[in-house]
Amino acid sequence: MAVYTDVSEPQLSAFLEAYDLGTLLSYKGIAEGVENSNFLLRTTGGTFILTLYEKRVARGDLPFFVGLMLHLASRGLSCPLPVEARDRETLRDLAGRPAAVFTFLEGMWTRRPGVPECRDVGAALAGMHAAASDFSGTRPNALSVDAWRPLAESCGADADRVEPGLSAEIAAELDAIEAAWPQHLPTGVIHADLFPDNVFFLGGQLSGLIDFYFACNDILAYDLAICLCAWCFEADGAFNVTKGRAMIEAYRRVRPLSEVEIVALPILARGAAMRFLLTRLYDWLNVPDGSFVTKKDPKEYLRKSRFHRTVRSAADYGIEMDCP
Amino acid sequence: MAVYTDVSEPQLSAFLEAYDLGTLLSYKGIAEGVENSNFLLRTTGGTFILTLYEKRVARGDLPFFVGLMLHLASRGLSCPLPVEARDRETLRDLAGRPAAVFTFLEGMWTRRPGVPECRDVGAALAGMHAAASDFSGTRPNALSVDAWRPLAESCGADADRVEPGLSAEIAAELDAIEAAWPQHLPTGVIHADLFPDNVFFLGGQLSGLIDFYFACNDILAYDLAICLCAWCFEADGAFNVTKGRAMIEAYRRVRPLSEVEIVALPILARGAAMRFLLTRLYDWLNVPDGSFVTKKDPKEYLRKSRFHRTVRSAADYGIEMDCP
Known part of the structure; x- marks a missing residue:
């Protein structure tokens, strides 16, 4: 506010x-x-x-x-x-x-997204990727994989004030993410912040997307991974695979995902969880309490990060995998 | 906000x-x-x-x-x-x-009221007093003269953290205000908080009044005294007598002021300054810094209180006094 x-x-x-x-x-x-x-x-x-x-x-x-x-x-x-x-x-x-x-733009953001909203967001995200495919502007992602290590280091041992051992846990997870981060996936303009408060619905229909102020060029499937993080977890921290399936399938109907993109989804989701964990952690530790900026709990994304580490393949997000 | x-x-x-x-x-x-x-x-x-x-x-x-x-x-x-x-x-x-x-209500509140706005507010305030004269509801003023002493005492010596000697200065001024507070002036429903952010203008015309959540029954001329405090001082702390005159004369054209009301204006203005000094002081001392409530500087009303103490008669507010 x-x-x-x-x-x-x-x-x-x-x-x-x-x-x-x-x-x-x-x-x-x-x-x-x-x-x-x-x-x-x-x-x-x-x-x-x-x-x-x-x-x-x-x-x-x-x-x-x-x-x-x-x-x-x-x-x-x-x-x-x-x-x-x-x-x-x-x-x-x-x-x-x-x-x-x-x-x-008329419409309201949904405080409690259900399966239909997750499906509509998947389709809208793919629609945005397609619509932006011939946009000539470019902007590097200042908050992509290269930026996470410096951000974590600027928090340093203070992270352990949020939870004991957190700084070591982040360093180990960054090692894993950096080693496995995909290098050759399709890129384009991504929204990079398509959380529920940036998507409007009206009369049960998605009526528009707002707040493009994190938009940048990056891996397209990473944007989908961000949405899986932002939309498909329940309040109790559990990943809702029905929501995940609805979102991914709707995305694929508009913009097909290649097999390498599907295989990369779990590591992209680990990156997405890390990105929001780190920015929230940084704000949590550095923004004064009296500030106008509402601080969001970094632990929400710590829990999501831990979930994604347990994922064996994109099938755990609800995706239909072809048999080998 | x-x-x-x-x-x-x-x-x-x-x-x-x-x-x-x-x-x-x-x-x-x-x-x-x-x-x-x-x-x-x-x-x-x-x-x-x-x-x-x-x-x-x-x-x-x-x-x-x-x-x-x-x-x-x-x-x-x-x-x-x-x-x-x-x-x-x-x-x-x-x-x-x-x-x-x-x-x-269309319109905008004016960040820097000039003489025309002060004139329009005077007329609108009198119009509100007249329009409310046959309203059947009543609500005592929880922030009138009887409430100021307890409010001052709840701040206690902490007031001196805002300025050394402030608690004694407030106590002495309360003695003077309570002793001289008028008992038999015309009363009615007053707005009690008609600050610039509660008055809308559109195309140079006053377009409406908002925020009636301090409205109550009290001395009508006290409401005018509140507006003199809220509208007629410059940013440097000086009272602008041209604005005061415009406001009072516009008020009188809609609702005539009796001689006793005019004579009472300086003490009513001292009361008005004290009321806002005390509530701001209380919030300043008691509202946590991280709160949503924006704290306003109590010293602004300390300066206004001191000015009103120098006033010899309502003529100092710009009012045309009849010769005795």
């Missing part, structure tokens, strides 16, 4: 003069999103989202994010569409921050 | 079945308001505000607040209108909290 940068009405009215959106009627800070300040904006031209990009998002990455959303929308994917000003630009400055206006 | 209670889509959809508002399209927590959880709600029937009342608001007071807003709206005052469900009720339960739906 976050509005880091406030905006005054004269500032916002002056900003909107660059657009064909009519007259400002109201704007209210939204208590969602942890990286940026978001406002629900109403003008005589309609309802929009106004985003002010805060310091955690690199200014140089903004054209990639906004360009990707424009591209995906042009391919029929439902996502917030960056609104062009009269000069065709989608990024300008407001209150000392880069800012953009987006179309408002 | 606050959403204390989250709501799931199935909970909200079930809640909305009691209303004639159509189908749920979206809802987003709003990062405004410190007492309750507010969501901007969109249905096929329109845009609304959904409020969940948190523990700081007494459940028994809710019929007064909601009834007052219905009454004021029926008298033509622009404020959020509680939406009746099909059973004519305006209050029901959602996610374990009392909840209500309100019409959405």
Whole structure:
């Protein structure tokens, strides 16, 4: 929940003069999103989202994010569409921050995803991968396998404050992941953060994807592994294989998975669990308690990491494996 | 900025079945308001505000607040209108909290009020007092003069952590306020918290008042004194007599002030400054730093309190006094 940068009405009215959106009627800070300040904006031209990009998002990455959303929308994917000003630009400055206006996407994120939601997310993720396949922008994944060891080392022995022995457990798991990380799988633009709060549903149908601010180029099947982590575990920590099967099969119907991708799923899932374990651990240890940033429990991803280590093959995620 | 209670889509959809508002399209927590959880709600029937009342608001007071807003709206005052469900009720339960739906009021609060805004607020405040004059509900002011001494004593010597000598200064000022507090001024329903963030403007016009959750029965001119405190000081701490004059004169054009009310304004303003000094001081000393509640600097109201003590008569607020 976050509005880091406030905006005054004269500032916002002056900003909107660059657009064909009519007259400002109201704007209210939204208590969602942890990286940026978001406002629900109403003008005589309609309802929009106004985003002010805060310091955690690199200014140089903004054209990639906004360009990707424009591209995906042009391919029929439902996502917030960056609104062009009269000069065709989608990024300008407001209150000392880069800012953009987006179309408002109806729908709600689901607090308790079931099998149908997991199935729809699998299809939507594959749809996004397909729609982005001819996008020209590129952005390296700053949080991929190469980044995990330095992140773990910056936490150091403090990790043991979360659970005794955790720093050694992470180091050993990183050894295993780095040794087995696949090198030649199909890559492309991935969402990299498609958690339930970034997927909207309306009337039982998936109505759109939001928050592309971790999007980057990386292994496509790794994005599916992230979704398996984010959607298919129950509150008690158990992996729900029915949800996993529904998600993977729906993904495959839109974008077929090769055998090497299927074989790699368990190690990709171990990587995905490690990535979220480490960023949560880092925030847990480093973000002051009084901060606006809501800290998430790193232990949730420690449990998921341990589950993935027990997986013998992608069959354990519910995938139908061909007999050898 | 606050959403204390989250709501799931199935909970909200079930809640909305009691209303004639159509189908749920979206809802987003709003990062405004410190007492309750507010969501901007969109249905096929329109845009609304959904409020969940948190523990700081007494459940028994809710019929007064909601009834007052219905009454004021029926008298033509622009404020959020509680939406009746099909059973004519305006209050029901959602996610374990009392909840209500309100019409959405367009407009924006002004971060830097000028003379025109102070004038408009004076007129709107008097209009509210007039519109509420035949409202049948009553609610004692839990934060009026009788409450200040116990509040000061609960802060005790800790006040000196904010500024050395503050607890003694408060005690002496309370002696003076209690001795001089007027007993026979006109009373009625007051807003009691009409700060800039509770007044919306649109296109240079005041478009409505919100947040009636401190409304109560008390001295009407005390409400004007609160507004003088809240609107007419500059960022450097100086009282702007032009703003004060504009506010008071606009108020008097709608609801004339008697001579005893005018004479009492300085002591009422000292009381108003003390009331906000004390609640801010209490929160400053008692609310944990990691809390969602944004703590406001009590020293702002200490400076205002000191200014009001220098005032010789209401003429110092810009009021035109008749010669004796």
